[in-house]
Amino acid sequence: MSAETVTDTRELIIESAFDCFRRQGLNKTTVVDIARAADVSRSTVYEYFRDKEEIVEACAEHASQQFYREMARAMGKGESLEDKLVHAAVFVTRARRFVEPEKYFDAAEVSLLLTKNAAVLLRECGEFLAPYLAAAKLTGEVRKDLNVVSAGEWFARMLFSLFSTPSATLDIEDDDVVAEFVRSFAVRGFANDRRAR
Incomplete structure (x- = not known):
């Protein structure tokens, strides 16, 4: 079996699992359902995945990689x-509105997945943000003593909050409101005190 066939079959199983989760929900979908859909x-499914939990993890990883590719494109602007x-913040709030994870999982399942994997998700997001923050140290956009790991985690936590938590005071459906919210607090907190310049 060629590497391409292995990759293709694995991707087919992942795509079929997403389709099953969308139609039946995470809890009701079985490995047999996924095999039939693929x-x-x-x-054959068990040649690639030990059990359903491993399939769910692969689906989450696949979705995460796609999410970060798209967020990197947005940040590139x-x-x-x-x-x-x-x-990044506007992308995340739009993703919450348009991706609608409820198509795949119900709200309780989404909350459980985010909570169960919160530490891993925060680490991944912080690692994604680290090169942007490190580059900003070199250009002087942020203070030289900024702890990139801590700053990345702080902003990752902000993104998770924007994605998962409605606001009592902000209209986070409005891209301009989200943009001004981030401009007012995020990077200005990473930079040198402007009054000291």
Whole structure:
């Protein structure tokens, strides 16, 4: 079996699992359902995945990689770190509105998945943001003593909050409101005190 065939079959199983989760929900979907949807035998599914939990993890990883590719594209529209982080925040709030994870999982399942994997998700997001923050240290956009890991985690926590938590005071459905919210607090907190300049 060629590497391409392995990759293709694995991707087919993942795509079929997403389709099953969308139609039946996470809890009701079985490995047999996924095998039928992929038009492969159950034993073929088990050649690639130990169990359903491993399939769910692979689906989450696949979705995460796609999410970060798209967020990197959105951030690429910005020149400065501030612009890039504003684009990231707007992207995340739009994703919440348009991706609608409820198509795949019900609200309780989404909450459980985010909570169960919160530490891993925060680490991944912080690692994604680290190169942007490190580059901003080199250009002087942020203070030289900024702890990139801590700043990345702080902003990752902001993104998770924007994605998952409605606001009592902000209209986070409005891209301009989200942009101004981030501009007002995020990067200015990473920069040198402007009054001291």
